[in-house]
Amino acid sequence: MTSPHRYIPMTEQDQAEMLETIGVSSVEELFRDIPASIRYSGTLPMSGALDEWSLMRHLKQLAGRNADADTAVSFLGAGLYDHHIPAVLPHLAGRSEFYTAYTPYQPEISQGELQAIFEFQSYICELTGMAVANASMYDGATALAEAAALASAHTRRKRVVVSRAVHPEAREIVRTTARGLGLDVVEVGLRDGLTDPQALAAAVDESTAAVLVQSPSFLGTVEDLAALGTLAHESGALFVVSANPLSLGLLEAPGALGADIVVGDAQPLGIPSSLGGPTCGYFAVAEPLMRRMPGRIVGQTVDRDGKRGFVLTLQAREQHIRREKATSNICSNQALLALCASIYLSVMGKTGFRKTAELNLRKARHAARTLGGLEGFSLSFADTPFFNEFVVKLPEGTDLRQLELALLEEGFLGGYDLGRSYPELAGHMLVAVTEKRTREEIEAFAAALDRLTRKEALT
Amino acid sequence: MSQPNPTPERLAELRLAGSVDVKPEKALIFEMSRAGREAFSLPPCDVPEDEELAELLPNGRLRRNSASLPEVYEVDVVRHYTELSRRNFGVDNGFYPLGSCTMKYNPKINEDAAKLPGFARIHPYQPEESIQGALELLHTLQDDLAALTGMDFVTLQPAAGAHGEWTGLMMIRAYHESRGEARSKVIVPDSSHGTNPASATTAGLETVTVKSGPDGLVDLDALRAAVGADTAALMLTNPSTLGLFEEQIVEIAEIVHEAGGLLYYDGANSNAIMGIARPGDMGFDVVHLNLHKTMSTPHGGGGPGAGPVGVKAHLVPFLPKPVVAKRTDGSYYFDFDRPQSIGRVKSYYGNFSILVRAYTYIRSYGPEGLRRVSECAVLNANYMMARLAEAFEIPYPGVCKHEFVLSGRGLKAYGVRTLDVAKRLLDFGYHPPTIYFPLNVEECIMIEPTETESKETLDGFIDAMLRIAREARETPELVINAPYTTVLRRLDETLAARKPVLNCSC
Numbered sequence: 001m002t003s004p005h006r007y008i009p010m011t012e013q014d015q016a017e018m019l020e021t022i023g024v025s026s027v028e029e030l031f032r033d034i035p036a037s038i039r040y041s042g043t044l045p046m047s048g049a050l051d052e053w054s055l056m057r058h059l060k061q062l063a064g065r066n067a068d069a070d071t072a073v074s075f076l077g078a079g080l081y082d083h084h085i086p087a088v089l090p091h092l093a094g095r096s097e098f099y100t101a102y103t104p105y106q107p108e109i110s111q112g113e114l115q116a117i118f119e120f121q122s123y124i125c126e127l128t129g130m131a132v133a134n135a136s137m138y139d140g141a142t143a144l145a146e147a148a149a150l151a152s153a154h155t156r157r158k159r160v161v162v163s164r165a166v167h168p169e170a171r172e173i174v175r176t177t178a179r180g181l182g183l184d185v186v187e188v189g190l191r192d193g194l195t196d197p198q199a200l201a202a203a204v205d206e207s208t209a210a211v212l213v214q215s216p217s218f219l220g221t222v223e224d225l226a227a228l229g230t231l232a233h234e235s236g237a238l239f240v241v242s243a244n245p246l247s248l249g250l251l252e253a254p255g256a257l258g259a260d261i262v263v264g265d266a267q268p269l270g271i272p273s274s275l276g277g278p279t280c281g282y283f284a285v286a287e288p289l290m291r292r293m294p295g296r297i298v299g300q301t302v303d304r305d306g307k308r309g310f311v312l313t314l315q316a317r318e319q320h321i322r323r324e325k326a327t328s329n330i331c332s333n334q335a336l337l338a339l340c341a342s343i344y345l346s347v348m349g350k351t352g353f354r355k356t357a358e359l360n361l362r363k364a365r366h367a368a369r370t371l372g373g374l375e376g377f378s379l380s381f382a383d384t385p386f387f388n389e390f391v392v393k394l395p396e397g398t399d400l401r402q403l404e405l406a407l408l409e410e411g412f413l414g415g416y417d418l419g420r421s422y423p424e425l426a427g428h429m430l431v432a433v434t435e436k437r438t439r440e441e442i443e444a445f446a447a448a449l450d451r452l453t454r455k456e457a458l459t
Numbered sequence: 460m461s462q463p464n465p466t467p468e469r470l471a472e473l474r475l476a477g478s479v480d481v482k483p484e485k486a487l488i489f490e491m492s493r494a495g496r497e498a499f500s501l502p503p504c505d506v507p508e509d510e511e512l513a514e515l516l517p518n519g520r521l522r523r524n525s526a527s528l529p530e531v532y533e534v535d536v537v538r539h540y541t542e543l544s545r546r547n548f549g550v551d552n553g554f555y556p557l558g559s560c561t562m563k564y565n566p567k568i569n570e571d572a573a574k575l576p577g578f579a580r581i582h583p584y585q586p587e588e589s590i591q592g593a594l595e596l597l598h599t600l601q602d603d604l605a606a607l608t609g610m611d612f613v614t615l616q617p618a619a620g621a622h623g624e625w626t627g628l629m630m631i632r633a634y635h636e637s638r639g640e641a642r643s644k645v646i647v648p649d650s651s652h653g654t655n656p657a658s659a660t661t662a663g664l665e666t667v668t669v670k671s672g673p674d675g676l677v678d679l680d681a682l683r684a685a686v687g688a689d690t691a692a693l694m695l696t697n698p699s700t701l702g703l704f705e706e707q708i709v710e711i712a713e714i715v716h717e718a719g720g721l722l723y724y725d726g727a728n729s730n731a732i733m734g735i736a737r738p739g740d741m742g743f744d745v746v747h748l749n750l751h752k753t754m755s756t757p758h759g760g761g762g763p764g765a766g767p768v769g770v771k772a773h774l775v776p777f778l779p780k781p782v783v784a785k786r787t788d789g790s791y792y793f794d795f796d797r798p799q800s801i802g803r804v805k806s807y808y809g810n811f812s813i814l815v816r817a818y819t820y821i822r823s824y825g826p827e828g829l830r831r832v833s834e835c836a837v838l839n840a841n842y843m844m845a846r847l848a849e850a851f852e853i854p855y856p857g858v859c860k861h862e863f864v865l866s867g868r869g870l871k872a873y874g875v876r877t878l879d880v881a882k883r884l885l886d887f888g889y890h891p892p893t894i895y896f897p898l899n900v901e902e903c904i905m906i907e908p909t910e911t912e913s914k915e916t917l918d919g920f921i922d923a924m925l926r927i928a929r930e931a932r933e934t935p936e937l938v939i940n941a942p943y944t945t946v947l948r949r950l951d952e953t954l955a956a957r958k959p960v961l962n963c964s965c
Contacts, residue, residue, distance in 0.1 A: 005828055007564055009913035010835045017916065018842040027834050030841055030858050031735060033704040038740045046603045047818075052568060059819060061701025063577025065592030067585060070576045078584055079806070086499065088533060092540040092572075098755075100549030100565050102557055103761040105893075108885055108945035111485070112547030113760040116540075119488055122962035126526045131899040132961050135761065139619035141806040149661070169806050176779070176802035180629055193571045222520050250512065252522045265806075274573075275593055276583035276807020277618070278763035290959065296761060301955035303947040308484050313955040319621070319657035320896070324666040331659035332619035332751065336759030344534045346488050350528045352499030359504055361515060366506035385516050404586050416584050 003238025006052075007216070067408055069273070073441050075367075077389050077432025079140070079167050079265065080273045080415035082435055083246070083356075086347040089270050093340045103296070103335070107311045108303075113335065115308035117298040120338045123345045127248040128262040135296035136338040137281030137330065140265025141170035144212060144242050145177035146283065146294045146328055147261045151210030151238040152183055153327070154292055159184045159207045161232075163195040165217035166242060168421035174212065183209070192389065193221040193381030195228060204235045210261075210399045214242040215251070219418075219430065220364075220389030221381055222251060229258030243283065245269055245341075247387045249357025261285050270344030271337050280337035291317060293383075294328030296335075357437035360388035363442065367433045368392070376453065380428055389432045390424070391418065395453045398427060407441035407453045412445055460649030485546065485946075488539050488649035488961050492529035495609035498536050546946050547760070558905030559652070559700055561730045561752035566823060568849040569755065569816035578815050583807040584722055587792050594791035597783045597808065600818045601767075607829070608746045609739020610769030614778045616809040620727060623766030624658035624694070629801045630747060630770060630777040631635045631692045631721050632662055637777075637799065642691040642720065648677055650701055650897040652725060655694045664691055671899060675701045675855045682714055690720035697741065698728045698860035699807030700897045700905070704839065712742025721745065721774075729753040730909065731837055744771045745795075748935070754817035765813040779804045835910035836861040839917060843908055845920045850928035854900050862907035864900050875931040875938050881942035882949060883930070887923040901949050 004011075015027070024030060031039075050058060074082040093099070097112065104110030104117075111411035117135045124133035137143035148160045162171055162179060164187050171187070178185045188199045195213055204211060210234035215223035223240060232239040241254040246268035254262045267279040279452045285293055292315060319326040348356060367391045372379040376395030392415075394400070400417040408415040419426030433442065482919040487746045513521050531539075549555070555562035573579060599828035601613045617623035628645065635642045645659040646667045656666040669685050672678035677695070686693075698704045705711060709779055715722055724738040724746035730753045738746040750756050751764035758764070770778065780800040781793035793808070806957035824832060837860050844853060844863040851865040881904075908917055931938050942948065 005824065005831065007823070007911050008831065008835050011910070014914045015838065018838055019944045022838075022841045022845045024841075024858075027838055030834075030837050033706050033858055034732075034736050035706065035709060037709060038736050038742065040609075040735060040737055040869045044606050044734055046606045046829075047599060047822055050822050051499070051829050052823075055822050056568065056571065058822070059815075060575060060577075062592035062596050065573040065595075066577040066581045066588075067589035068576040068580040069582070070580050074582065076582050076584055080584075082582075088537055092537065092544075092691055094570070095541065095544040096551040096565075097547040097549045099542040099570075099759050100551045101760045102555070102560050102562060102758045102890075104547075105557075106548075106881070106885065106891055107950045108882070108942050108947055109548040109890065110546075110634065110760075111946055112543035112545065113690035115485060115487070115546070116543050116760075118962065122487075122489065123528070125962045126528065132959075138622060138763075139806045142618070142622075142804075146860070167806075169803060172803040173805070176629065177661075180625070180632075182663050213836075214551075222516060222521070222862070224518055225517060248522070248526065250516065250522055251520055255522075257519070258495035267812060272579040272812075273582050274579050274582050275590065277805070277810040278813060281805070297959075297961060299523075299955040300960035301951045303950050305948055307947055309947040309950045311950050311952050311955050313952065313959060313961075316956075318653075320653035322657070324652050324656035324660045326653070326657040326660070329621045329625055329654050329661050330619070331654050332758075333762040334618075334759075335761030336757075336763060339760065342488075343536065343540060345528055347498045347533070348540070349492075349496070349498060349530045350525055351497060351530070352501060353528055354525050355499075355501055358512070359501065361512075361629065362504055362506050362508055365510065365515060377669040379815075385520055391563055394671045401586070405588065406957045408586060408589055413582060413585060424517055428822060435502055438502070442506070 014087055038432050047169060069413065072408060072411055072413045074413040075431050075433065075445055076413040078430055080276060080430055081268050081434050083434050085270050086270050086344065088347060089340060089343050092343050093336065098339060099336055104312060107309060111309060114298050116339050116342055117335065118300065118310050118444060120165055120342045121298060123342055124282045124284050127245050128284045129253025130262050131287040132290045133284040134293050135280060135298060136333040136335060138282045138293060138334060139279045139282050140242060140263060141167060141173045142168050143263035143281035143283045145174045147173055147240045147263050148183065148212060149177060149181055150179065150208050150261065150289065150292050151240060154289060155209045155238060157207050157209035157235065158182065159186065160210050161186045161188055161203045161208055162212045163188050164190050165195050165219055166212060166214040167218045193384045194218045196222055197227060197231065200228060201231050204231060206235055208237040210238045210240050214239045216247050216387040216389065217245055219391050220386040222385040222387055225254055225257040233258065246357055249353045250361060260289065266337065266341040269341035271340050278334055278337055280334040280341055292327055293317065295330045295333055315366050356435050363435065363437055364388040364390060364433040367431060367442045370442060371431065371449065374446060374450045388434060389430060391428050391430055398453050400429065402454055406447060410448045412448060463681055485537060487963050488531065489529050491531050491535050491539065494530055496530045496532045497911050498531055498532040498533040548673040553888050554912060554920055555890040556906045556908050559727055559892060560908040561909060562754055562912035563909035565755055565757040566820060569819045572819040573812040573815045578812060589634050591791055594783055595815060596818055598785055598791050600814055601783060603821055604748060604767055607733060608769045609737030610746055611772045612775045612778065613767050614782055615767045615814055616779050616805045617766040617768055618805050618810050619762065619764040620747060620749040620766045621654040623768045623825050624654055624725065625661050626779060627723055627745040627747055627768050628658055628662035628664060630774050631723065632664065633777040633801050634774055635691055641818055642689055644689045645691055646685050646693045649899050651694060651696060651698050652700065652727060655725060669799060675703050676705055677711055678709060679710060682711060686714060686718035686720060690715065690718050692721045692723045694723040696725040696728050698731050701855055701864050702859035702862040703855055704860055708741045727752060728861060731833055733833040734767055734826055735833055738769065744774060746759040749811055755820045756813045763810050763813055765810045765817065777801050798846060832910045833862055840909040840910060843906060843917055843921060847924055850925050862905060865901035865904040866900055869906055870931045873931050873935040875935050877904055879938045879941065883938045884923060885929045885942035887945045889923060
């Protein structure tokens with residue numbers, strides 16, 4: 001017998017008594033059904049055990065080799081933002097009755113989670129202006145891909161039109177998903193940092209299941225959703241909008257502008273960046289699409305005494321009932337992060353949510369004016385509205401990779417190098433400014449950029 | 460809560476008499492709103508506010524009506540979510556033998572690790588030089604999981620088990636296509652998880668279901684009849700959802716491989732075999748693990764999880780990109796240069812903070828500790844099965860692995876169903892087992908104790924089950940009307956589905 005472990009209560013006496021009850025003489029006998037030819041006899045070549053203290057020291061050493069947003073001032077967004085997380089949030093989401101529970105299959109002892117999800121669905125409907133929302137998806141990008149799948153199933157069409165202003169990684173995931181389902185993906189180009197409406201009109205036809213756009217776009221710009229939606233609907237395609245939920249504190253609800261499906265990532269709502277995951281996808285639809293939604297949905301009902309309660313519902317869509325005919329294969333979702341988003345929205349409330357969005361806009365606006373005024377810098381889409389992120393063209397010949405490293409030396413996480421995903425925007429930086437950035441930080445960042453991009457600085 | 464809690468029996472009496480209301484309805488956060496209250500604290504606007512919002516967001520972009528979020532103050536928020544948490548049951552509250560879900564203890568150090576700023580507050584687009592510690596952790600975890608499963612390479616990108624299934628099937632499809640073969644059929648046993656056929660559909664493949672034999676195992680003749688030139692893969696959970704090890708797995712692998720198909724291992728039940736047998740050695744080509752099961756990461760009330768996928772060498776070119784790789788100088792990087800990749804399946808690099816927890820768990824045990832985990836999980840399950848045989852039918856006697864199934868059909872004679880047994884268990888403070896799954900066992904009760912439960916806990920649960928079986932015979936109405944001690948009694952699921960109310964229109 002190996003030595004005891006703090007997570008395992010089995011004593012030698014327990015083991016002896018249990019084996020006797022079972023009627024076998026050794027633990028080994030319980031594995032007699034595994035053929036000898038495939039038994040593993042050695043010790044697996046894996047990382048070894050550490051005591052609790054040494055393990056934490058090791059983890060802190062690993063973590064300490066990463067530059068984090070506590071030590072560097074972040075102007076990096078591109079889908080994941082450095083927002084303030086209210087102090088109460090981790091305390092409440094960290095209650096282990098929430099995080100150590102499974103999916104709420106037994107509603108009588110899961111009313112807390114079920115009500116929290118019901119409230120999350122309500123919040124998402126309120127922000128997006130849609131009729132119905134689900135309990136969450138893996139992230140905003142997979143939610144967008146599921147929206148394309150839903151649209152194809154609903155319209156019985158096989159073509160998906162995606163704007164190039166959609167997050168590049170989301171477009172990649174849409175393509176992977178489309179390959180699985182046998183859908184064609186067509187990308188539509190940009191004009192002034194927005195989806196080119198003429199190119200969109202040319203790309204959409206009678207075989208188009210959905211038009212997928214993002215607003216605020218990956219480039220930070222705010223689309224004219226009503227116009228794009230009209231183009232989609234003229235050919236009978238569904239109009240799918242991916243939206244940063246925080247922007248909806250100021251931006252018109254996509255549901256009021258013709259969206260049939262609204263998706264996005266709730267990371268800005270109180271979720272840490274954690275190298276990109278876990279975040280929380282949300283998914284909301286117009287009422288006629290309700291029974292085609294992927295994922296869990298919580299509904300209100302009553303118990304035997306007539307008291308209000310909540311249950312998982314419309315399960316006839318789901319994999320555990322419908323198997324190969326399910327609307328999606330999703331099972332686990334991101335419930336704990338949906339809870340974080342709900343707590344965030346409860347804290348911010350009607351006033352705080354709008355104010356946060358306005359702070360983002362105002363501070364980004366100030367940063368854009370400041371950076372755009374630097375010698376050799378220019379704003380790439382100066383006349384296009386944006387939310388909390390904008391594109392700035394750096395002086396000719398700037399090496400963005402070197403610049404990022406130099407900025408980090410000075411305590412800044414610089415913006416995203418757009419040349420990574422838009423060849424025509426090489427030499428352009430996508431700068432994110434949240435409510436946390438002070439005027440001083442913005443101006444210090446501008447000064448650092450100015451200094452470091454002068455020819456002599458990076459050589 | 461100042462008076463002593465009444466016993467379940469007393470509550471049952473009171474409830475049957477209709478004279479007790481344990482807890483009032485819980486208000487929605489929206490219903491707590493009072494105009495003018497605030498719970499937020501925001502930095503001041505220290506930049507010019509000279510421009511009109513309507514100028515900055517022209518042409519209908521500016522929102523006309525603010526989202527009507529609740530107006531509450533901080534204590535409201537704290538009490539609301541604290542009360543909701545009290546209306547929820549997690550592993551920290553008690554025994555949770557939910558079969559196939561591996562509800563083991565979620566160690567606290569895992570949570571502390573994930574919260575370290577160097578893990579929680581890093582951005583995927585930071586220069587690679589500034590996240591070397593994170594990349595080292597990911598690279599080590601890839602290697603550790605490959606060793607554990609006997610595979611050649613592991614991707615950490617998938618966000619959950621089903622996501623891993625789809626990823627694996629997409630790779631299998633790409634593999635066959637790269638060889639110029641059109642193979643469209645995925646074979647699954649009738650006891651498989653619902654995600655298996657659903658994942659096949661989303662990967663553009665068709666499902667063929669084969670019936671299990673009378674012993675609950677794959678029927679080799681049925682399998683031989685099902686495979687052919689169109690077989691893309693067999694998906695198998697081993698041990699199966701019945702808790703049985705597929706003893707003929709080597710023959711099964713031969714049958715599928717000879718037909719030109721590949722073997723997919725659904726790792727939901729890996730808690731039975733760590734360090735004891737490896738899917739790679741059984742003949743599987745692709746495997747996913749549910750880190751939120753086997754590796755103790757919390758389920759979060761439904762998620763997040765993580766579903767890494769391991770593959771044998773012939774599938775490595777098709778892995779989703781990027782993968783974490785190591786240079787000869789010891790530094791780590793994201794390798795995007797993978798021309799045959801199926802593409803990206805998840806934003807950024809997967810559910811990183813879940814991966815941190817899983818790595819922490821592995822380092823808490825090491826390989827010998829993990830083997831002991833599986834031994835104890837299997838010992839606990841066999842012990843429970845042996846004791847419960849006194850009152851419940853065991854459809855598949857013999858040894859089980861980490862879980863087993865009972866049939867509750869013997870209680871039907873008294874008008875008591877498996878659902879009623881599950882609801883009665885709530886009164887004794889237990890989360891019920893998985894019920895009515897797998898579908899091929901009548902009135903199925905599927906129990907998975909895990910290794911982190913003591914003999915006293917198992918005995919307490921077994922005693923409750925035996926008592927409920929006795930109640931079913933002697934006082935069936937007591938069981939049929941359960942539960943009595945929960946905040947709500949049984950809920951009307953039909954009403955919820957027939958007249959859906961899916962959000963608060965307040």
